[in-house]
Amino acid sequence: MRSTTTIYALSSGALPAGVAVVRMSGPHVTSLIEPLTGRTSLQARRAALCTILDDAASPIDDALCILFPAPASFTGEDVLEIQLHGSRAVTAALFRRLSMFEGLEPAEPGAFTMRAFLNGRIDLTAAEALSDLIVAETDLQRRLALSNADGAQRRLYEGWRESLLSIWARIEADLDFSDQDDVPPEFGDGVRIEIDSLRQAIEKHLAGYRIAEIINDGYHIVVAGAPNAGKSSLINYLAKREVAIVTDIPGTTRDLIDVRLDLNGRLIRITDTAGLRETGDVVEKIGVDRAHQAMRAAHLVIVLDDGVQPLPEIESTNVLVVDSKADLRASGRWKLAISTQTGAGIEELLARVGNILDSHTQIHDTVPSRQRHVAHLTDCIDALGRAGEMVEFELVAEELRVAADALGRLTGSIDVEDLLGDIFSRFCIGK
Structure with missing residues (x-):
């Protein structure tokens, strides 16, 4: 996704503080460097001590500036972070300056993480885990969120989805080249064994939601x-x-x-x-x-x-x-x-x-952590249960498609537009 606006926000804690971190992301980032710092460019991923300037070229504060060029940034866009003294007056002066640039707008809650998702940097499960990590109150909550934020959930769900799609493709191929009456019994038995094995694995995983809930x-x-x-x-x-x-x-x-x-x-x-x-x-x-x-x-x-x-x-x-x-x-x-x-x-x-x-609460593996996960996993299990009982392979293939789609919605690979506002609105501003 290519954004047309550049967003900015305070990404550190409440003011006043020792240091305030202001983050910017979007297509205008590199053009902001010279009017804000007086420098023509910044070296990528290297902290540079700069004097931040207002519209009259008067100093606002001395700050550390770090440029993260796209696509190797959190959002997948050009990102500039300015670390300045954490007073309300200093940050207010910087925000006044940023508001003068065309194409810049204050970030809504979760806007940076949403851009990371839309640009393929993270999937929905990682975004949700990041949100959980931010609000974690205990060490156990931190560990659970961190285990889900590293992509383990995505890899698990995508692996199951690929297995379902593989079985589905084999059924469709066999149906294309033979009459259903010609399908050998061992083919059907093998398919049902694979489907049942996947269903049991997903049911075992779903049972872990009780751990996450506690x-x-x-x-x-x-x-x-x-x-x-x-x-x-x-x-x-x-x-x-x-x-x-x-x-x-x-x-x-x-x-x-x-x-x-x-x-x-x-x-x-x-x-x-x-x-x-x-x-x-x-x-x-x-x-x-x-x-x-x-x-x-x-x-x-x-x-x-x-x-x-x-x-x-x-x-x-x-x-x-x-x-x-x-x-x-x-x-x-x-x-x-x-x-x-x-x-x-x-x-x-x-x-x-x-x-x-x-x-x-023993966590031996990745566990689902939200009610949304439970709903989609339950849909997947139900579809696999129906597929295992059907005789006609056209109907089995259709139920496998339903099950695969349910797993796709978990990671955000399909049909998630109606979820985005709800998920990312729960983030704090600046994340």
Whole structure:
């Protein structure tokens, strides 16, 4: 794609800062060098100390300028980066100067990455992974995004698509040179074995979305127990702030309270819930019902046992029971005992949670990371399932085309115009 405009934006962090990086991309970049710096040219990919000039040739600031000629740049176009002092006045003066040039316009969110995609520098999965990398909060999110940004997803999906197209081509060729009645049985059996093998591989890959979902959205932990078992105290201790009201009055917590925490590079979401008991209070009963709903949806339920009240019934298959208020008790009934007053046992509890989480988030291969991926992969699997059951090879070939198209939409090789605005609008300005 050949752009007719040149875009520019601040590509570094919020101002003021030590350094501000202003990026430009498009066909006017090389013509900007002389009026901006007084130099006739810049050496490619070499930082040069330049004085940035305004329209009256007065200095705006001293800056490092780096030229990345097309096509060996992030966007595939000529790119100029100017690294200047990160004051609001300096960058505002540079933007005023840039706005005076014809053909230049401020970049919209994701505009640079969109140009990289349209110019074939990256595919859609790499663009999405780059977006995920920018907003990553934890080390595990960073690693997942980085593994997808290096083209591993594209290579995997394109490999499957090429295999499907190869099977499709063989079927079409055989149909062109023979009547369907003449197709040997072993040909059909071989095709169906290949189709089923691909379908199983894609199904296994799709199952990895649950891992990505946990990494990106957080491992959801619900803290449950009887009233005054210490749930809100544990939430406050872990959050290191007063997020939940703690009193001696039973039934204080009546709604769900969520806290997001970074547990050694892993994102966890901990939910405080209403104390589980039979109650005639209408509002408290709503809170108890919501607690049961949260437990059914959680990845893990931590049940606190204060040794005084009976353990409530828990609707979950993944439960960890912990003795609470260990500072007030001689001994407990469970392997883990904690006290939010002394901090005893908290590290052991977090280590146990970390081990459980790790067992659910082991990344051994590339995994789909977005709901869009799930939708297209599901379409592909469904088409392959239908193809494996059909008798007429014309219909088998058509289902293989549908499956291959679904994989093509994943990487953006076909039919993605309606997706571009949604995907790239999620980027920050300057990327």
